[in-house]
Amino acid sequence: MKIAFERSGGFAGLRLTATIETDDLPPDEAAELVQMVEDARFFDLPGKLRARPGAADEYQYLVTIATDDQRHTVETTDTAAPETLRTLLNRLNALARRRR
Amino acid sequence: MFHRHPIHCIIPPHMLREIAERGSVVQQAQALQSYAASSQLRGQRTELTGMPSVAQTQAAAGKERIIYDAKETTTLPGVKVRSEGDPPVDDIAVNEAYDGSGATYDLYHEVFGRNSIDNQGMRLDSTVHYGESFDNAFWDGQQMVYGDGDADVPEEERIFNRFTAAIDVIGHELTHGVTQHEARLLYYTQPGALNESMSDVFGSLVKQRTLNQTSAEADWIIGAGLFTANVNAQGIRSMKAPGTAYDDPVLGKDPQPGHMRDYMNVSYDNGGVHINSGIPNHAFYVVAREIGGYAWEKPGQIWYRALKDELQFWSDFQHAANVTYQLAGSLYGKGSLEQQAVVTGWKEVGITVETGFGWRQLISIIIALLNQLGGGNVIPAAPQTAREER
Numbered sequence: 001m002k003i004a005f006e007r008s009g010g011f012a013g014l015r016l017t018a019t020i021e022t023d024d025l026p027p028d029e030a031a032e033l034v035q036m037v038e039d040a041r042f043f044d045l046p047g048k049l050r051a052r053p054g055a056a057d058e059y060q061y062l063v064t065i066a067t068d069d070q071r072h073t074v075e076t077t078d079t080a081a082p083e084t085l086r087t088l089l090n091r092l093n094a095l096a097r098r099r100r
Numbered sequence: 101m102f103h104r105h106p107i108h109c110i111i112p113p114h115m116l117r118e119i120a121e122r123g124s125v126v127q128q129a130q131a132l133q134s135y136a137a138s139s140q141l142r143g144q145r146t147e148l149t150g151m152p153s154v155a156q157t158q159a160a161a162g163k164e165r166i167i168y169d170a171k172e173t174t175t176l177p178g179v180k181v182r183s184e185g186d187p188p189v190d191d192i193a194v195n196e197a198y199d200g201s202g203a204t205y206d207l208y209h210e211v212f213g214r215n216s217i218d219n220q221g222m223r224l225d226s227t228v229h230y231g232e233s234f235d236n237a238f239w240d241g242q243q244m245v246y247g248d249g250d251a252d253v254p255e256e257e258r259i260f261n262r263f264t265a266a267i268d269v270i271g272h273e274l275t276h277g278v279t280q281h282e283a284r285l286l287y288y289t290q291p292g293a294l295n296e297s298m299s300d301v302f303g304s305l306v307k308q309r310t311l312n313q314t315s316a317e318a319d320w321i322i323g324a325g326l327f328t329a330n331v332n333a334q335g336i337r338s339m340k341a342p343g344t345a346y347d348d349p350v351l352g353k354d355p356q357p358g359h360m361r362d363y364m365n366v367s368y369d370n371g372g373v374h375i376n377s378g379i380p381n382h383a384f385y386v387v388a389r390e391i392g393g394y395a396w397e398k399p400g401q402i403w404y405r406a407l408k409d410e411l412q413f414w415s416d417f418q419h420a421a422n423v424t425y426q427l428a429g430s431l432y433g434k435g436s437l438e439q440q441a442v443v444t445g446w447k448e449v450g451i452t453v454e455t456g457f458g459w460r461q462l463i464s465i466i467i468a469l470l471n472q473l474g475g476g477n478v479i480p481a482a483p484q485t486a487r488e489e490r
Binding site: 006009012014015051052054055057058062079090 | 235237284336
């Protein structure tokens, strides 16, 4: 599974990007990540999840996940993301930060 | 009862003639109308305000703040921990949010005669301790939300402190609420960068007024103290010298431009709204520098009137330049020092004020016209959301 992660905006406007290959991760971490993608039902999510009108300074997330047989991109913010997706975003953010 | 036709009330005759002489007006109006409709479908526009909520009706008296604690969850608003008039509590973030939203309310009320975010006494709700180690602050369309910064990493690796630590951040977030009820600037590319800049301008004015600083004394740094000592930074943004707020081996360099030649066309951050805001930010700084004295007085008045009365959802930097020029003329006199300062401010960021009748003025008239015809419902102009009952 290959994940392209981008977090931009926020009050400070800092951009954070990372490409994560689950094959490159320790097996237990990879398995956990795959489970999070499954729990978030990532491939069934709409391509764009919107915050409440008028909202500002939220982080903007752009996540593309590709497996052997499917590929999907989701654009969201913290408040627009369902709880399960937020769990995944937090993990991806931590992985991206580790590489900064 | 005799009513004058609303269109005749809002548009001067010479402008009506201008409109009549242009064949494309109807097409343009239709285009704008369909644009508004599609914005609505995309969720940019909101459900109409229904019954006034308890919060709104009760708060009409004036300043009313409530601070909530999310207790490191992402559930909003969280548990109520301090209400208007309550003494300080044993939590610095709560007290900072309370004091900062109070100082912001006071700036708007005492300097600009505005009663809260919606000018109708809307209650100011803030939530602190949002999320686990959440390194951001935002306006969610109804309230202010503050994270604790990245408390999850070892102290020597931390980048962000708690977001209530800088009073201009509080003024910035609350101003997003004001913009939502006034100009309703789209949160995308130039209107979005202008939206961000308005928040920085009034956030900075809250700080300068709290510290009783003239424009010459102020540091014009946004978010001083948000970065920890681990980061080589003065703050998040510099209105005086955009692009110089930080330069750090981990975070990189402040990307803000201070001139149109360096405008960044990017796909991320809603088209760089937190990046290109440096351009109108610097224009405001120069205007304040040129006028001198307290920036919240004349420069603030010009910018506030632009936000309240002139800017619209589509407004770009050029439109902001044109309307601030017009406002400076009507407030302080044609050819006045203040009006010249506005010309200089925009010139220093590469924008020449347009003084004649152009397409931007035409569009703003058409939108005002459509709003009159549609009772304010055709193009977003009225308050967006009824606060959910709490």
